[in-house]
């Protein structure tokens with residue numbers, strides 16, 4: 269018995285914000301953004317659209333591809349840093365919107381590593397609990413609502429969107445998780461955070477006046493930590509499993525910055541052709557990025573049944589990890 273990805277879906281809002289648009293908003297340039305990050309444009313959700321709305325559209329597309337109904341889903345997980353509300357969870361909005369009447373579910377908070385963490389749960393649940401047939405994992409973010417559009421250090425980096433992955437048990441023994449390596453380190457929590465809005469600093473006039481409801485990030489520090497952590501996690505899953513980097517069909521890294529992706533690829537010795545990149549189209553969509561990539565890779569035929577894929581991410585927490593899967 270194995271576990272296999274039976275469907276994927278994704279959604280990005282229609283509105284595109286280009287680097288040229290940003291040139292008119294803050295002191296930046298198309299050239300600087302492209303060279304330093306690889307980002308060309310990103311999608312921005314309209315005010316009335318939430319992370320849960322985007323996740324629901326992505327989930328419906330995944331259900332359609334899998335040939336399943338909402339009622340077939342046993343578990344709904346939504347990885348997000350921009351939930352619709354503090355409570356109820358965003359998973360309940362997705363459950364309602366897709367008619368997942370037989371599911372339980374919850375949100376998962378692991379910033380950009382959300383899909384890597386969610387996959388660990390999904391593979392474990394499906395392998396150990398026969399009563400769960402299909403698990404729906406969504407990664408969804410409306411980062412535009414926590415972005416300070418006057419801060420050029422951060423506003424050029426992020427975008428909105430959602431992806432969905434459905435996993436199910438299958439007869440094929442080969443499909444499944446080959447190895448995983450997950451980490452959490454709270455010693456660097458201040459380099460990348462949303463300072464206010466939680467129980468540490470509840471929202472007040474003062475927190476809003478100080479812009480504490482926006483993403484705060486020390487870019488250079490984050491960059492260095494991300495490269496080392498992501499390369500380390502990739503090396504760990506490869507050495508634990510005995511799989512050669514050359515046998516990995518596709519490496520799908522979290523899409524934060526093209527230079528981070530290139531530095532990781534170089535350290536683990538994979539070719540450019542093996543690395544999936546779409547950061548130029550969407551920017552950093554945090555928890556959504558890996559599931560959007562997976563959907564594009566499957567639908568374009570770059571990933572096919574039986575392929576080995578290496579997923580790797582790094583995010584606030586710090587959280588990071590890698591998943592080596594046979595899909």
Ligand code: COA
Nearest residue numbers: 296297300304380420421424487488490491524525582583
């Ligand atoms: N346009 C033009 N100049 C900018 C700019 C922008 N949008 N943002 C920053 N700069 C300036 C800085 O002010 C600095 O100017 P100074 O030298 O006069 O002080 C200069 O560019 C270099 O800034 P620096 O922060 O050293 O650039 P960098 O090469 O580290 O690139 C990031 C900045 C943010 C792109 C990069 O650090 C990064 O991607 N970090 C990781 C971000 C990330 O992945 N976060 C999420 C993790 S999941």
